[in-house]
Amino acid sequence: EAGVTQFPSHSVIEKGQTVTLRCDPISGHDNLYWYRRVMGKEIKFLLHFVKESKQDESGMPNNRFLAERTGGTYSTLKVQPAELEDSGVYFCASSQGGGRVQETQYFGPGTRLLVL
Amino acid sequence: AQSVTQLGSHVSVSEGALVLLRCNYSSSVPPYLFWYVQYPNQGLQLLLKYTTGATLVKGINGFEAEFKKSETSFHLTKPSAHMSDAAEYFCALSTGRRALTFGSGTRLQVQP
Numbered sequence: 001e002a003g004v005t006q007f008p009s010h011s012v013i014e015k016g017q018t019v020t021l022r023c024d025p026i027s028g029h030d031n032l033y034w035y036r037r038v039m040g041k042e043i044k045f046l047l048h049f050v051k052e053s054k055q056d057e058s059g060m061p062n063n064r065f066l067a068e069r070t071g072g073t074y075s076t077l078k079v080q081p082a083e084l085e086d087s088g089v090y091f092c093a094s095s096q097g098g099g100r101v102q103e104t105q106y107f108g109p110g111t112r113l114l115v116l
Numbered sequence: 117a118q119s120v121t122q123l124g125s126h127v128s129v130s131e132g133a134l135v136l137l138r139c140n141y142s143s144s145v146p147p148y149l150f151w152y153v154q155y156p157n158q159g160l161q162l163l164l165k166y167t168t169g170a171t172l173v174k175g176i177n178g179f180e181a182e183f184k185k186s187e188t189s190f191h192l193t194k195p196s197a198h199m200s201d202a203a204e205y206f207c208a209l210s211t212g213r214r215a216l217t218f219g220s221g222t223r224l225q226v227q228p
Contacts (some may be wrong), residue, residue: 002139004159033215042120043206045215056215091160102167105216107160 004028004108006092012114018055018080021111024075031055032075033095033105034067046090049075052096066110082115090115122219133201135166135179135194139207142188149190150216151181152209157183159173160206162168166190177201 004081006022013019025032034046046065047057051072062068064083069075078088088113123138141147148167152160164179166200171183190207205222208216 021197035216035218040220042220043216043218045217048215052154059215093160102165102210104165106160106162107152109157109159 002091004094004106006090006108006111008111009109010114012116013082014116015084017080018078019082019113021077021079021090021113023075023077023092023108026096026106028096029094029106030097031095032069033093033106034075034077035091035093036088037091038085038109043091044082046077046080059074060113079113082113084115087113087115117168118147118209118211118217118219120207120219122205122207123134124222125220126223126225127134128225128227131199132196135192135201135224137192137196137205137207137224139181139190139192139219140180140188141190141207141209143209143211145211147213148210148212149181149183151175151179151190151192151212152206152208154206156203163192163205185190197224199226 028087032049035043037043045059045112048055049069066078089110092108095103095105119142121140150165153162164173166183168175174180179194204221206221207219
């Protein structure tokens with residue numbers, strides 16, 4: 001069974017440009033999460049999808065970030081326009097669903113974003 | 117609000133020595149606690165988790181952790197370190213909102 005995949009693995013862009021990150025969760029997983037780790041700091045929650053609906057987007061830093069999950073499968077996270085402080089590693093995770101709060105979240109390898 | 121504190125951003129041990137990575141948490145409700153490991157160029161992999169029941173939790177690769185409510189701790193241990201244990205370790209907490217709250221991570225170095 002394939003794990004969570006993320007594309008691209010690395011992205012280097014200039015301030016003001018747009019970047020789109022993609023996450024493919026494990027097949028059949030209803031829950032999809034985005035997290036971010038800024039250099040030297042802790043991994044922080046961005047948002048949570050249940051199927052195609054945004055369950056919780058309380059961690060999104062501002063309106064330059066837009067996440068979608070069309071059809072309840074893969075998800076994209078767009079940053080427009082990118083700022084220097086957006087640099088970091090963006091992780092995607094998925095879990096099966098079913099109502100148990102302690103279910104395991106499976107993480108992808110992350111996308112390393114550098115904004116110059 | 118909840119938080120997770122990992123004491124020591126870097127820990128170095130000799131091969132064969134005890135591994136102890138510290139994690140303390142703060143939560144107003146009973147937490148679910150997790151340890152994840154990240155090897156270079158890989159995603160986070162679950163080592164073990166505490167939900168309810170037995171406070172001593174055994175995970176993969178010989179790791180275990182003990183939930184101590186009185187000390188608000190969930191320290192990770194392994195009796196004998198192996199070179200392959202070198203990685204970054206993250207303690208995390210969930211209180212039912214489903215999102216994980218992470219500590220800042222501890223990088224474990226294993227010396228030959």
